[in-house]
Amino acid sequence: MRRSKVPEETTDQRLLDSTGSADWVHTDPWRVMRIQSEFVEGFGALAELGPAVSVFGSARTREDDPTYELGERVGSALVRAGYAVITGGGPGAMEAANKGACEAGGASVGLGIELPFETGLNRYVDLGVNFRYFFARKTMFVKYAQGFIVLPGGFGTLDELFEAITLVQTQKVTSFPIILMGTAYWQGLLDWLRSSALTAGTVSAKDLALITLTDDVDEAVAAIVASDQAHAPKAAEGSGTHPE
Numbered sequence: 629m630r631r632s633k634v635p636e637e638t639t640d641q642r643l644l645d646s647t648g649s650a651d652w653v654h655t656d657p658w659r660v661m662r663i664q665s666e667f668v669e670g671f672g673a674l675a676e677l678g679p680a681v682s683v684f685g686s687a688r689t690r691e692d693d694p695t696y697e698l699g700e701r702v703g704s705a706l707v708r709a710g711y712a713v714i715t716g717g718g719p720g721a722m723e724a725a726n727k728g729a730c731e732a733g734g735a736s737v738g739l740g741i742e743l744p745f746e747t748g749l750n751r752y753v754d755l756g757v758n759f760r761y762f763f764a765r766k767t768m769f770v771k772y773a774q775g776f777i778v779l780p781g782g783f784g785t786l787d788e789l790f791e792a793i794t795l796v797q798t799q800k801v802t803s804f805p806i807i808l809m810g811t812a813y814w815q816g817l818l819d820w821l822r823s824s825a826l827t828a829g830t831v832s833a834k835d836l837a838l839i840t841l842t843d844d845v846d847e848a849v850a851a852i853v854a855s856d857q858a859h860a861p862k863a864a865e866g867s868g869t870h871p872e
């Protein structure tokens with residue numbers, strides 16, 4: 629630029645000038661940068677994790693609840709089968725699964741979420757990433773896991789469960805196992821899905837077949853291993869490209 633087109637301030641001056649309103653930090657373009665940084669941080673932290681399973685479950689499960697012990701057994705069995713364990717990093721069933729993984733000497737991952745009543749990452753998380761946005765965090769649960777194990781839980785757990793089923797059902801992800809653990813807890817939901825949703829035609833029998841229900845930790849892990857083997861890339865297959 630020359631003559632009248634030359635700005636009075638340099639770009640560096642504007643960058644380094646600390647005066648002026650800070651309102652811009654609350655604008656959508658700035659939020660886009662924050663969202664982008666969450667994806668960059670998550671991808672960077674988890675890229676080399678290796679095979680993993682995401683374990684969901686109630687933040688309110690107490691240590692003396694049998695579900696807590698189930699969560700611990702799930703965490704340790706997954707590690708013994710060669711999987712890292714990814715949870716929401718919070719208390720309750722998440723903590724139980726992280727504890728099982730950590731004490732079995734495996735990779736124990738917590739993807740924390742900023743909440744108004746934040747509890748912080750549980751003490752059994754060895755690799756933690758904190759998110760502001762649920763949707764960025766959810767991408768990590770799916771992208772880096774070979775399967776989902778869902779322990780008894782409330783709205784947060786149900787949200788994670790149904791998002792996983794929707795992604796598989798709509799073929800947005802390659803089919804992966806979704807295992808509900810705790811037959812007494814989940815049976816009522818499955819009965820309702822069959823008696824109401826299936827009868828009304830809002831879900832298909834094929835959709836319901838995406839879900840496995842069990843109390844048996846070995847069966848849950850075996851279902852993940854079997855699915856993993858079925859989806860393992862064949863050596864002879866070429867390097868196909870995938871549309872974004």
Ligand SMILES: C/C(=C\CNc1ncnc2c1ncn2[C@@H]1O[C@H](COP(=O)(O)O)[C@@H](O)[C@H]1O)CO
Pocket residue numbers: 683684685686687688715716717718719722740741743745747780781782783784785786788
């Ligand atoms: C409610 C309490 C703490 C909440 N802290 C959480 N930390 C991390 N992740 C969470 C938290 N709460 C919910 N989640 C996510 O949803 C699922 C559990 O939700 P539910 O409604 O309890 O079933 C879980 O898988 C997380 O990903 C203090 O008690």
